[in-house]
Amino acid sequence: MDGIRVENVKKSFGETHALTNASLAAAMGEVHAIVGENGSGKSTLAKIISGVLTPDAGSVTVLGDAPRDPGHSRQLGVATIFQEMMLAEELSVAENVFAGADGFLLKKMSSGAKNLATKALIERLSGQQMDPTTKVADLPLHLKQWIVLARAIRTEPRVLILDESSAALDLAATERLHHEIRRLRDRGACVLIVTHRIAELVKIADKATVLRDGETVGTLSKSEITEKNLLRLLSAGKVQSVEQAGSSQAARAQAQTLLHCDGFQLASGTAAFDFSLREGEIVGVTGLDGAGQTEFVRALVGVDQPFAGVVEARNAEGEPVLISSVKDAYEARISYVSGDRKKEGIFPALSTFENFGIALYARHRQKNGLIDAKSLRKSFLDEVARLGIKLGAAGNRITSLSGGNQQKILIARAFASEPKVIVLNDPARGVDIGTKQELYRQLSAFADGGGAVIYLTTEIEELFGFATRVDVFAKSSLSESLPSRNVSEETLLYAMFGSRNSNAETTTEEAA
Structure with a gap:
């Protein structure tokens, strides 16, 4: 039986041409990747194949039939996990996993049976235990990702479409997802993956269709x-390789300390640690899911509070200040980009321009108290050009942009606030490789100009040749600091799993 066939598909939204001539052929028993820069039409194509959108021209067939709507697509055996997690936050894990289950037998399942099935499925997929009665709103981002994955895989789909579904997962969790993808492929399913992770494509994809x-x-x-x-x-040859970031090690040793933590403890019973950030440094932060790295960066900028210890920074006058709130961090010239774009990053009801400017009004306020709209607009256009953001009218809602371009707006907002320190929590999630490399260059230039960067990522490949050091978290504490010369996949994996590589020569003092 045919798998998926897309021929000369076009799709526009007003004046925005999302797809101009997209074609794709994916067979059953195949993992087929859809790759492209942000705004290239990948998610639009996934939604057309899923029956969510109807093409303006061209044809789409799935298993020999043309999907008319999402319900018809599900009847054909298609399950889709979209880029933005579609979860009912106030419902339980089990209620979310079984949402949309409309078969006769599933209606007859008791709540207890659904709870048991959910617990077993999520444990098989993720290797983690999860209380199926827990309210989804109380869970971290990476666990929410497993819920939407479980909801799709519960149906044993004949076609599975994954739109950036590993973006919130760490290395070990991504490997578990790959195991499940291979299982589905080997039993004859067709798996479409939309991803920007090059390493992931090399490992898992049998074919890749590229959109531009x-x-x-x-x-x-x-x-x-x-x-x-x-x-x-x-990129048609426009992208160049990223070069080593930051100023020299000797210069950093003499540089001013911009941020410091003493006796930092993330939770009761965990090991306390110290942390320092100097001018010119780009500190990569990583670890397995739940190892404490997310809690650490959130505490640095006052979003959350540590169990013990303080964060000290310097204000515009160079005076030491304690960071205990987001307001404190802002006044200390610390910008933060959240890893949860939908919940903590964008204001979906506001325009792209308003989302960019909302944190910058104080910096563009005139003596009469009014906002200097011309100055703010110039800052907006400068950052749009610098990060290559694809957008329509600046007055359109930010939700009219692709997920990757929404993320770029948040990064642009951080740069435009003229910070001394930028803290980024998985900023390249859902961002194409060309933009990633441009972001690395911009952050490198920022560090070379006397700034400093803390860069948390679930993709350890991002840190190679980029970070001046990498701080690895394990058991909710800083486990090891690796100087740039020792940053490799091997040494990072040793550190993540709590084992020391004899060739690593890593100590916190040496890295500092």
Whole structure:
């Protein structure tokens, strides 16, 4: 039976041409990647295949039939996990996993049976125990990702579409997801993945279709899926490799300390640690899911409070100040980009321009108290050009942008606040590789100019040749600090799993 066939599809939203000439052919028993820069039409294509959107022109067939709507698509055996997690936050884990279950037998299942099925499924998928009666709103982002994955895989779909579904998962969790993808593929399912993770494509994809500006520009077989080939198709040769970031080690040793933590403890019973950040440093932060790295960066900027210890920074006059709130961090010239764009980043009812400017009004206020709209608009246009943000009218709602371009607006807002320290919590989640490399260059230039960066990521490949050091978290504490010369996949994995690599030569003192 046919898998998925897309031929010359076009789709526009007003004046925005999301797809101009997209084609794709994915077979059953195949993992097929859809790759492209932010705004290239990947998510639009996934929604058309899922029956959520109807193409303006061209044809789409799934298992020999044209999907008419999401219900018809589900009847064909299609399950889709969209980029934005669709969860009922006030309902339980089990209620979310079984949401939309409309079969006769599933209606007859008791709450107890659903709880048991949910617990067993999530434990099999994630390797973690989760109380199925827990309210979803009380869970961290990476556990919410497993809930939407479980909801899709519960149906044993014939076609599974994953739109950036590993973006919130760490290395070990992504490997578990890959195991499940291979299981579905090996039993004959077709799996479509939309992802920006090059390392993920190389490991899991059998084929890759590349989109640029809404048009299919190439299809790669498994042996052809390399970073070089993908970059060539994605950017038409415009993207260059990232270079080592930050000022020299000798210069950093003499640099001013911008941020310092004493006796920091993230939770009761965990090991206390100290942390310092100097001018010119780019400190990568990583660890397995739940290892404490997210709680650490949130405490640094006053979003959450540590169990013990203080964060000390310096204000514009160079005086020491304690950070205990987001307001304190802002006044100390510390900008923060949240990892949960939907919940903590954007204001969905506001325009793109309003989302950019909402944290910048104080910096663009005139003596008469009014906002200097011309100055703010110039800052907006400068940052849009710098980060290559694809958008329509600045007055359109920010939700009219692709997820990756929404993320770029948040990063642009952080740069425009003229910070001394930028703290980024998985900022490249859902961002294309060309933008990632431009972001690395911008952060490198920022550090070279006397700023400092704390960069948390679930993709350890992002840190190679970029961070001046990497701080690895385990058991809710800082486990090891690796100087840039020792940052490799091997040493990071040793540190994440609590084992010391004899070749690493890593100590916190040396890295500092």
